[in-house]
Amino acid sequence: MKQKIIENLSHDVAETWGEETARLRHSLHQNSLFSDDVLASLIERMPQAISPINTMAGSGHDAASWAYCDRSGLSGHEVLEAIKRGRLWINLQKLEEHDSRFEALLDEMYEELQASIPGFKPHRKSLGILISSPGAQVFYHADVPGQSLLQVRGEKQIHIYPANEPFLRPADLENVIRGVTEEEIRYDPTYDAHAEIYDLKAGDMLHWALNGPHRVTNGNCLNVSVTTEHWTAPIRRSYAMNYGNGVLRSELGWTPRSRAISGPAFWAKVALTAFWRKSGMQKKQSFKRIMQYRIDPNAPEGISSLSMGAAE
Numbered sequence: 001m002k003q004k005i006i007e008n009l010s011h012d013v014a015e016t017w018g019e020e021t022a023r024l025r026h027s028l029h030q031n032s033l034f035s036d037d038v039l040a041s042l043i044e045r046m047p048q049a050i051s052p053i054n055t056m057a058g059s060g061h062d063a064a065s066w067a068y069c070d071r072s073g074l075s076g077h078e079v080l081e082a083i084k085r086g087r088l089w090i091n092l093q094k095l096e097e098h099d100s101r102f103e104a105l106l107d108e109m110y111e112e113l114q115a116s117i118p119g120f121k122p123h124r125k126s127l128g129i130l131i132s133s134p135g136a137q138v139f140y141h142a143d144v145p146g147q148s149l150l151q152v153r154g155e156k157q158i159h160i161y162p163a164n165e166p167f168l169r170p171a172d173l174e175n176v177i178r179g180v181t182e183e184e185i186r187y188d189p190t191y192d193a194h195a196e197i198y199d200l201k202a203g204d205m206l207h208w209a210l211n212g213p214h215r216v217t218n219g220n221c222l223n224v225s226v227t228t229e230h231w232t233a234p235i236r237r238s239y240a241m242n243y244g245n246g247v248l249r250s251e252l253g254w255t256p257r258s259r260a261i262s263g264p265a266f267w268a269k270v271a272l273t274a275f276w277r278k279s280g281m282q283k284k285q286s287f288k289r290i291m292q293y294r295i296d297p298n299a300p301e302g303i304s305s306l307s308m309g310a311a312e
């Protein structure tokens with residue numbers, strides 16, 4: 001019998017899928033698709049626009065230290081060497097559109113999930129690889145679609161916080177969903193007392209509640225993780241509700257009272273969201289990615305400063 005990718009997907013896990021954190025095991029770390037050579041060739045083939053490299057401070061939570069790095073002209077192995085030495089991460093996104101091996105992997109994973117989770121019907125899904133430096137951290141943030149993290153190489157610790165106030169304010173989530181800010185949201189160290197903390201090693205997998213804020217700290221080793229994203233009908237509705245509420249709050253000065261994802265007020269927000277996106281306002285207001293550094297294989301930390309930030 002063919003080995004499954006996702007293990008121990010019990011009835012209990014299936015029951016609370018998308019609402020509570022699911023801790024699972026997987027077999028991707030035994031797959032040769034995650035060797036340095038395969039990763040280096042992926043880095044070379046993927047356009048920078050969908051494989052950004054970020055750097056960040058080694059300690060603290062200053063989101064201003066979160067910056068983009070240019071890697072044009074460098075080989076995949078040079079980029080990997082810089083990640084091994086520096087404080088960086090590269091996010092190879094939408095691999096299913098660029099490599100049939102990852103497309104097959106994604107399909108297989110979601111077939112397994114759908115076979116075990118009643119009513120789970122994603123209509124869109126995506127797979128990425130996150131390669132990150134020893135000691136690198138990802139600041140407190142929330143993501144828009146449903147998310148899983150599968151640890152393939154190295155060790156990391158992840159804090160996951162409740163997806164409600166004060167940990168996640170509706171206004172902050174609305175801004176993330178509308179792309180006005182990137183994913184950063186307000187963080188207070190006192191939130192940590194309410195966090196679930198997981199130490200992940202190769203073969204560990206987590207799926208958490210929709211929009212659940214989280215932050216990640218790597219162990220002292222190179223980390224390779226697979227991330228998946230998916231959209232279902234309820235996630236799409238939650239997106240439209242938050243988007244509509246964000247337009248009402250920020251653009252029309254009206255404090256939305258309802259977070260319902262059905263009923264007349266909800267459908268009015270769907271219409272408002274469609275209108276706003278079509279009107280071109282979304283593009284005008286969305287976050288612009290600025291390159292502040294260049295990957296430099298000769299620099300001690302793997303990056304050198306760009307004198308002028310260049311918008312991508």
Ligand SMILES: [Fe+2]
Nearest residue numbers: 141142143214
């Ligand atoms: Fe995330």
